[in-house]
Amino acid sequence: xxxxxxxxxxxxxxxxxxxxxxxxxxxxxxxxxxxxxxxxxxxxxxxxxxxxxxxxxxxxxxxxxxxxxxxxxxxxxxxxxxxxxxxxxxxxxxxxxxxxxxxxxxxxxxxxxxxxxxxxxxxxxxxxxxxxxxxxxxxxxxxxxxxxxxxxxxxxxxxxxxxxxxxxxxxxxxxxxxxxxxxxxxxxxxxxxxxxxxxxxxxxxxxxxxxxxxxxxxxxxxxxxxxxxxxxxxxx
Numbered sequence: 001x002x003x004x005x006x007x008x009x010x011x012x013x014x015x016x017x018x019x020x021x022x023x024x025x026x027x028x029x030x031x032x033x034x035x036x037x038x039x040x041x042x043x044x045x046x047x048x049x050x051x052x053x054x055x056x057x058x059x060x061x062x063x064x065x066x067x068x069x070x071x072x073x074x075x076x077x078x079x080x081x082x083x084x085x086x087x088x089x090x091x092x093x094x095x096x097x098x099x100x101x102x103x104x105x106x107x108x109x110x111x112x113x114x115x116x117x118x119x120x121x122x123x124x125x126x127x128x129x130x131x132x133x134x135x136x137x138x139x140x141x142x143x144x145x146x147x148x149x150x151x152x153x154x155x156x157x158x159x160x161x162x163x164x165x166x167x168x169x170x171x172x173x174x175x176x177x178x179x180x181x182x183x184x185x186x187x188x189x190x191x192x193x194x195x196x197x198x199x200x201x202x203x204x205x206x207x208x209x210x211x212x213x214x215x216x217x218x219x220x221x222x223x224x225x226x227x228x229x230x231x232x233x234x235x236x
Contacts, residue, residue: 003199004209005133008192010108013130014084016192017061021087025062028126037064039228040125042221043154044068046232047121049077054119057081058109058141059127063092063102065154069123070102080114082107083127109137117146125154129196134206138213138233145235151215157203157222157229203229 006013020027028036043065049055049072057066057079066081073079079102083089092104107113109124109131122141131137141151201209203220206229210218215233222229 002201002205004135006130006196007132008130008196010084010132014086017083017085017130018087021062021085021091024088024091025064035224036126039154039223039230040065040068042223042230043123043125043152044072046152046230047072047123047150049073049121052076053121054078055080055121055123056112056114056119056141056144058112058122058124058137059083059130060092060104061085061088061125061127063096063104065123065125066092066102066104067096067099069121070096070099073101075101077101079103080105080119082109082112084108110140112140112144114144116143119145119149121145121150121152123152123154126156128153128155129200134201135209135213138210138215142214142233142235147235149235151210151233151235153206153210153231155206155229155231156197156200157206157227158197158200203231206231207233 047055049069051074053073054077055069055073057069060066060081060083063081066079070079081104086106089104089106096102110133122145128134128137138151145151203222207218207220210231210233214236216236218233220229220231
């Protein structure tokens with residue numbers, strides 16, 4: 001059965017990401033064989049931002065996708081990037097302190113501190129699995145985006161073929177903690193990542209969740225043999 005949200009308490013999720021912030025980028029690169037940057041660029045393109053536009057990146061982590069959005073809107077645009085983890089936000093601020101159109105702040109994805117329709121697009125990359133309510137997360141992103149604007153989700157997934165899905169999941173479950181131990185002595189924290197795929201909605205189901213949140217024209221693209229999916233919907 002697909003689950004509707006993450007059952008791990010928010011305080012525990014926040015503490016875990018605070019611990020892994022120093023090695024988060026290296027871990028992502030190692031576990032994706034360097035493909036995570038390409039997937040984020042596709043997410044940026046899916047947001048269809050123009051120069052001078054405004055965007056929000058939710059669960060921004062160390063700010064990699066947010067920095068790409070900042071490039072898209074240019075110096076006269078605006079990008080707000082939020083995350084529950086203070087350590088992630090601190091790291092992002094240090095890395096992108098010279099990007100004038102990019103601002104980082106601590107905030108809960110389910111209670112964004114912004115007005116209705118304030119942005120042209122909202123994105124979330126590899127963060128939806130950490131939310132306690134997936135539909136509520138999409139609904140909140142849609143709330144702060146103007147009508148016609150895009151809500152984009154880049155997330156890990158399970159391949160459509162059941163045998164390949166089992167193989168990927170079992171391999172991910174074994175490899176992630178090992179890489180975590182080698183790169184940053186974070187074996188326990190990186191057990192959480194494959195566990196977070198247990199019961200996570202398949203791409204078709206996630207598209208239905210976006211529609212239930214009020215988004216229209218929802219489409220998705222499976223990538224990397226189905227282990228990553230890029231979804232986009234529009235605000236009605």
